[in-house]
Amino acid sequence: MIKNKSRREFFSIIGFIGLACGIAGYIYSALRFIFPNILYEPPTSFRIGKPEQYKINSPVFIRERHIFVFYDLQGIYSISSICTHLGCSVNWKHGKESFECPCHGSIFDKDGRVKKGAAPRPLERYAVELAADGNLIVNTGARVDPTYRLKV
Numbered sequence: 001m002i003k004n005k006s007r008r009e010f011f012s013i014i015g016f017i018g019l020a021c022g023i024a025g026y027i028y029s030a031l032r033f034i035f036p037n038i039l040y041e042p043p044t045s046f047r048i049g050k051p052e053q054y055k056i057n058s059p060v061f062i063r064e065r066h067i068f069v070f071y072d073l074q075g076i077y078s079i080s081s082i083c084t085h086l087g088c089s090v091n092w093k094h095g096k097e098s099f100e101c102p103c104h105g106s107i108f109d110k111d112g113r114v115k116k117g118a119a120p121r122p123l124e125r126y127a128v129e130l131a132a133d134g135n136l137i138v139n140t141g142a143r144v145d146p147t148y149r150l151k152v
C-alpha cells in the first residue's frame with residue numbers, strides 16, 4: 001500500500017502520527033498533573049485496646065501494625081518488630097526473653113537493644129499514650145528512648 005503512495009504522502013502520514021503522539025503525551029501529562037499519584041498509608045497513631053487486656057510479662061504481637069506491646073512492672077511500651085538490619089520481622093523468644101531475627105541471626109534484648117548480630121541499631125520504640133476513654137494509643141511516628149514506659 002505504501003508502495004503506491006508518493007514519498008510526500010508517506011512523510012505526511014509519519015508527521016501526522018508523530019504530532020498525534022505528541023498531543024497524546026501532552027494530554028496524558030496534564031491529566032497526571034490533575035490526578036497526582038498518591039499512596040495512602042495507614043495512620044501512624046492507632047488504638048490497641050485497654051491496659052487491662054495486656055498481661056504482665058506476656059508480650060503481645062500486633063501483626064498488622066508490626067509492633068510488640070509489653071506490659072511489665074514499670075509500665076507499658078511498644079517496640080517495632082522490624083529488624084534494623086534489612087527489615088525482616090523479628091520473633092519473640094519466651095524462654096530467652098529476647099527477639100531473634102530469622103534472616104541473619106541478630107538478637108535483641110527485651111528493650112530492643114542489640115545483643116548480637118548484623119543489626120546496626122536497636123529496634124525502634126514508639127510512644128504509648130492513654131486516651132481519655134481509657135484506650136492505649138501507639139504513635140509509630142513518635143520514637144522514644146529504650147527506657148520509656150507508660151505508667152498505668
Ligand code: FES
Pocket residue numbers: 083084085086087088101102103104105106117118119
Ligand atoms: S534482617 Fe535481621 S539480621 Fe538481617
